[in-house]
Amino acid sequence: MRPIFLRILLVLLLFTDVVIADEQKTVRQYTFAWPYLEAGAMVPRGGTTKGPSVTLEKSPTDYWEALQEKNIDTYERDRRAILAMQGGYRASFDFIEVAGFVGEYEPTKPYQSWGTEYVYLLADTGDFISLQHILVMIVKLPDGSLTDPFVVKHWRQDWQFEDRSLMVYAGHNTWVPQKLPQREIKGTWSQTVFQVDDSPRYEAIGSWQHTANHSSWLSTETWRPLPRREFSVRDDYQVLIGTNRHTITPMGWTHQEDNLKVILTENGMIKNGGVLAQELGFNRYERITGFDFSAGDDYWSATRGYWAE
Numbered sequence: 001m002r003p004i005f006l007r008i009l010l011v012l013l014l015f016t017d018v019v020i021a022d023e024q025k026t027v028r029q030y031t032f033a034w035p036y037l038e039a040g041a042m043v044p045r046g047g048t049t050k051g052p053s054v055t056l057e058k059s060p061t062d063y064w065e066a067l068q069e070k071n072i073d074t075y076e077r078d079r080r081a082i083l084a085m086q087g088g089y090r091a092s093f094d095f096i097e098v099a100g101f102v103g104e105y106e107p108t109k110p111y112q113s114w115g116t117e118y119v120y121l122l123a124d125t126g127d128f129i130s131l132q133h134i135l136v137m138i139v140k141l142p143d144g145s146l147t148d149p150f151v152v153k154h155w156r157q158d159w160q161f162e163d164r165s166l167m168v169y170a171g172h173n174t175w176v177p178q179k180l181p182q183r184e185i186k187g188t189w190s191q192t193v194f195q196v197d198d199s200p201r202y203e204a205i206g207s208w209q210h211t212a213n214h215s216s217w218l219s220t221e222t223w224r225p226l227p228r229r230e231f232s233v234r235d236d237y238q239v240l241i242g243t244n245r246h247t248i249t250p251m252g253w254t255h256q257e258d259n260l261k262v263i264l265t266e267n268g269m270i271k272n273g274g275v276l277a278q279e280l281g282f283n284r285y286e287r288i289t290g291f292d293f294s295a296g297d298d299y300w301s302a303t304r305g306y307w308a309e
Helices: 002-027 062-067 074-083 294-308
Strands: 087-100 111-124 128-137 150-161 165-171 174-179 189-194 200-210 215-219 222-224 239-249 252-264 270-289
Touching: 062 074, 062 239, 074 111, 074 128, 074 150, 074 200, 074 215, 087 252, 111 150, 111 270, 111 294, 128 294, 150 294, 165 200, 165 222, 189 215, 200 222, 200 239
Parallel strands: none
Antiparallel strands: 087 111, 087 270, 111 128, 128 150, 150 189, 165 174, 189 200, 200 215, 215 239, 222 239, 239 252, 252 270
């Protein structure tokens, strides 16, 4: 009877593993998703559609090879790191609150979305580089068919070398100019980010660091208005305060955020005890090949004059 018992036990264990795997697949629990909460409480919100299969680029790109060239100065290597962000990508966007700083804090659901996105080079004048992100989305329907592509103008990033004049967010939809001393900006690049409608989002300075297999830029701390993923569902805080890190890899790049969600007074000061929570964000831009971005090309050709104005 012992061998039969062992077989039954083995079958039960295998069945249990399958059930657990199915539950995990259904729940879509995050790695940092507060494991002691009720199962399913942290199912991510955000994009729920799926797209067609894409082919990831397997070899380092020409942009990456140019970045690795020997005997170029730091300024030129910085420029090539920024230029390496252009091209076509499968993008993923992940955000989760990891800590709360108020009594009876309850974490909100993480945010998770995706997109197929092309980053266009708008300008390169040496010490100034402008990159425009355009989403070109094809959705896979429940019956397996694919929609026609639809296009969304996404965010823009402008880079300026040794930029002394910044526009700083002060809360309550207000930006103020800030002048930096020359000694603080030596060797740095500012990154100015604009929203979908070309309104400003944030601007900060930082320095590029280059290694054999990646290049990384880390910003100073910035204030930012609530992003669309938040202001559409939240009204309990007024500003994100955090840092941004862009890291260039052989097959793409990543954008990492470390944010605090903060309540402001009416005059734009941080309210006493007004830091609600810490949020981490990680966005991956994985370079793809063979995807048809021509709808984005057509859109930008037809509208770039309007957006330039």
